[in-house]
Amino acid sequence: MLVAVAVLVAVGCLTLGPPGPVADGRRAVLAAVGALGAPWLGTVHRAQVEAVANVLLFVPVGALANLALPRRGPVLPVFLGAGTSMLVELAQTAVPGRVPDLADVAANTVGTVLGVALTAVLRVLSRRAAVRRRAVRPRRPGARAALVAVALVLAVATGCSSAGRVPGPAGSAGAAPTTRGGGHDLTAEDGWLPDGEVLSPFDEAPALTRLDSTLRTAVQDASRAASADGITLSVTSGWRSAAYQQALFDDAVGEYSSAEAARTWVLGPEESAHVRGAAVDVGPTDAMYWLSWHGSDYGLCQTYANEVWHYELTVERGGECPPPAASPAGR
Numbered sequence: 001m002l003v004a005v006a007v008l009v010a011v012g013c014l015t016l017g018p019p020g021p022v023a024d025g026r027r028a029v030l031a032a033v034g035a036l037g038a039p040w041l042g043t044v045h046r047a048q049v050e051a052v053a054n055v056l057l058f059v060p061v062g063a064l065a066n067l068a069l070p071r072r073g074p075v076l077p078v079f080l081g082a083g084t085s086m087l088v089e090l091a092q093t094a095v096p097g098r099v100p101d102l103a104d105v106a107a108n109t110v111g112t113v114l115g116v117a118l119t120a121v122l123r124v125l126s127r128r129a130a131v132r133r134r135a136v137r138p139r140r141p142g143a144r145a146a147l148v149a150v151a152l153v154l155a156v157a158t159g160c161s162s163a164g165r166v167p168g169p170a171g172s173a174g175a176a177p178t179t180r181g182g183g184h185d186l187t188a189e190d191g192w193l194p195d196g197e198v199l200s201p202f203d204e205a206p207a208l209t210r211l212d213s214t215l216r217t218a219v220q221d222a223s224r225a226a227s228a229d230g231i232t233l234s235v236t237s238g239w240r241s242a243a244y245q246q247a248l249f250d251d252a253v254g255e256y257s258s259a260e261a262a263r264t265w266v267l268g269p270e271e272s273a274h275v276r277g278a279a280v281d282v283g284p285t286d287a288m289y290w291l292s293w294h295g296s297d298y299g300l301c302q303t304y305a306n307e308v309w310h311y312e313l314t315v316e317r318g319g320e321c322p323p324p325a326a327s328p329a330g331r
């Protein structure tokens, strides 16, 4: 039972605790996987790693539920695992930085089924051994079921109370920076913005003031015209220091397991137009679409097909934008 409680508390912490350590762990796993260098590993992506982790996480849950519950078949333990997963997803709606996902419940349930199957096989094997010894001990299924219920309640309560204390990325916005670049904490002086924060094109932050002045003026002019159409155009990222760009690139290498794969989304400081002050990322979605339609009036063009938010001053005002490159890597 102690093991059961420990497993359920661990599940609660992993799924409802701060997302930071989990993200760090995932990066470490992906980096380790990337370091192995097998060709097929290059295609391992974050979603696949998460799905596997979500399956593995619930194997012990299924195994323990099956061992601890009275033996009435696999339905009840599987139902318990799936129910726990749904409770976790429900609780995640209250945790900043956590996104509930039905795919997680599916993966968790698969893990539970695996755990139940594993223990069923072990049980058959041990029963054969027991029959051989003719020494089957009496069982008290009622007491065991009560202990499982207590363990589940404890685990969920622990998870929920820790969730309440977690300062998520949104909660820490404007406070200490969370990203590190070149050994120092990134600040507004690097063009860094806290997660979820955006700038008006008219703000005086370094992310904007260190942009190429022609680009900055073009974005401001576009923003005025967008306002007239009822669209608020925000800048989600502008000029970035080399340290900031390097930190973004390092994160992407961790996430996509190789520098080559990372370049599909993020370039290093030597190549990035953001570091030269020659690119802005805009939002929200309606502003991206507005700019895709009207940007060329201001010389602003989307330069990468896979980044609908990324604009550079590519043509004269009123010119025709060239077709975007497939990705930053394909330029």
Ligand SMILES: [Zn+2]
Binding pocket: 274, 279, 280, 281, 307, 309, 310, 311
């Ligand atoms: Zn960009």
